[in-house]
Amino acid sequence: MKSFAAALAGTLLASVANAVPAHKQTAPFLTLIGNQTWVIGNGVWNMTQGPKYGVELYYKNRDCVGDAWGHYVSYNGAANDLAWTSAKIVKKGKHKGVPFIDAMFTADEGDMHWVIFEGQHGAYQYFVNHNLPDLGEFRTLWRLDNVTFPNGRTVSKDGVLPPLSDYVDANKVFDETWSAPDGKGYLTKYDWSSWIRTQDYYGVYGAEVGSWYINPGKDYYNGNHAKQELMVHRESKTGDAVQLNMIHGTHFAAESPDAFPDGKMWGPWLWYLNDGSKSDAKARAKKEFAAWPYPWLDDEAYHARGKVSGRLMLSDGRPAAKAAVFLGDNKPTKTTLGMGSTYYYTTYADDKGNFEFPDVRAAAYGLQAWSNGAPIADVSTSFLRNDVSVAKGQTTKLGALAWSLSNRTRLFQVGDFDHYSYGFLHGGAPYENGLVASCPADLVYRIGRSKPADWCFGQTHRGNWTIEFSVPEATAAAAAAPRAPNLIVSLAGYSAGANSTVWANGHRIGNMTSGSPQLKNDPSVYRSATAAGEWRLLEFPFDAALLREGINTVTFQLTGNTTWRGFMWDSIILEW
Structure with missing residues (x-):
């Protein structure tokens, strides 16, 4: 050499x-x-x-x-x-x-x-x-x-x-x-x-x-x-x-x-x-x-640096406590993980939603925020404010920032919404190649009875992972519902080579397909990661008539797989 x-x-x-x-x-x-x-x-x-x-x-x-x-x-x-x-x-x-x-x-x-x-x-x-x-x-x-x-x-x-x-x-x-x-x-x-x-x-x-x-x-x-x-x-x-x-x-x-x-x-x-x-x-x-x-x-x-400060408040009156806050590309066209042309800053809000970025290079930025888990682990929306201008020696005081939440009724949530697999079986374990293979091919999670650790951090084997949940008086609720039910699937990571069909009570409501625009490959699952890769948010609205009073199911059927490739879970939410 x-x-x-x-x-x-x-x-x-x-x-x-x-x-x-x-x-x-x-x-x-x-x-x-x-x-x-x-x-x-x-x-x-x-x-x-x-x-x-x-x-x-x-x-x-x-x-x-x-x-x-x-x-x-x-x-x-x-x-x-x-x-x-x-x-x-x-x-x-x-x-x-x-x-x-x-x-x-x-x-x-x-x-x-x-x-x-x-x-x-x-x-x-x-x-x-x-x-x-x-x-x-x-x-x-x-x-x-x-x-x-x-x-x-x-x-x-x-x-x-x-x-x-x-x-x-x-x-x-x-x-x-x-x-x-x-x-x-x-x-x-x-x-x-x-x-x-x-x-x-x-x-x-x-x-x-x-x-x-x-x-x-x-x-x-x-x-x-x-x-x-x-x-x-x-x-x-x-x-x-x-x-x-x-x-x-x-x-x-x-x-x-x-x-x-x-x-x-x-x-x-x-x-x-x-x-x-x-x-x-x-x-x-x-x-x-x-x-x-x-x-x-x-x-x-x-040395041309300033500060940025503000307070994030959720639309239901709660402070966005512990939220992840990111200062990055203005008017972004990429994910926050994918940005990298210039300079980027990360912090977390305090218990009252306050945040501060010291020593920020002078420029215009886009400010983004999302739930980092408890105490706002139920928040599935994100926050974005563009045109945050930073000048040398100045503090950009953004004041109170209103963060809009979903106005739907939540039927169930599996796992904290935090962009990580924390809380699930093996979620956040030390880096270990092939650990995801220990997750089962088939799994049943019962809302109200199962705990997050009963759901594994990653799905890579062919099989069915099913969530059972109860809907009281489904007929009356469906008739009154102004919009269709919406299944939110938040993925902490995804490695291409696995396909999944999503079912509600035996009716197909969508697919998660390898190579689709939302599911491009990140190497997390097959490169020893257990907590995160590239975060994705998928939504599957469906006809309310598919739900019924009593026990209902949502199933993720993995139909095509490649060794150590598939889905790393963050949170699964069904809203009315």
């Missing part, structure tokens, strides 16, 4: 390292040592950067890359690795008396910046777009020595990464997924996925060295509160320990191709090195979150 130039750089690096020994000279530097080969660092650490790959990383007197691929920036998976044509220091400065440099590496698509402070263990990084194509995946990453970094940590999981030996004779099932060597369960990198918006620090570590990403400002990420991404894993072909920075990701989304304006900035985030201590990384993350937005960054648009 390493080029001749990179190998030469390795030879020259020894002299550079000797010239800048740790604890004697800590000034940050960028040094050209060959054709398209540079060394950057500060004496605490240094890295040899070749035309594409950062091939050697010296820290604590050891090369932390070894035979791995090192550091690089790529888009559309591994199809396009950025090639650096030049590098230079674009700024030298001091922050709180500490010298730093901003070293910029230029590619046709844009500029990758390394902001290196004197004595710093690691560096801040950010990327500025100039010519990226429309794309779904854009990332920076480290592929590091598998002996030095045997463990991985995210906000969801912490433990030993599977060793390369586990993959050698394993049977590959599909998509970076293998049968486990002991025949029990599976090996898959997707078990190491986690939530983007709640991430504090993550990375790979061992007994002597830890390499971490700390992303305090998350406004450059695509997606909403439910955005989840692959973060660390074991590379199955080489054994590299992978620390993945998916700054625009699609691993669990249905559609996320975006066009980026010239100047779109991802970051800065901190790439942090230490002795492998998680408590130290946690403490450093706390400092970074408190320091964001970073005052040392020389970028006018980055």
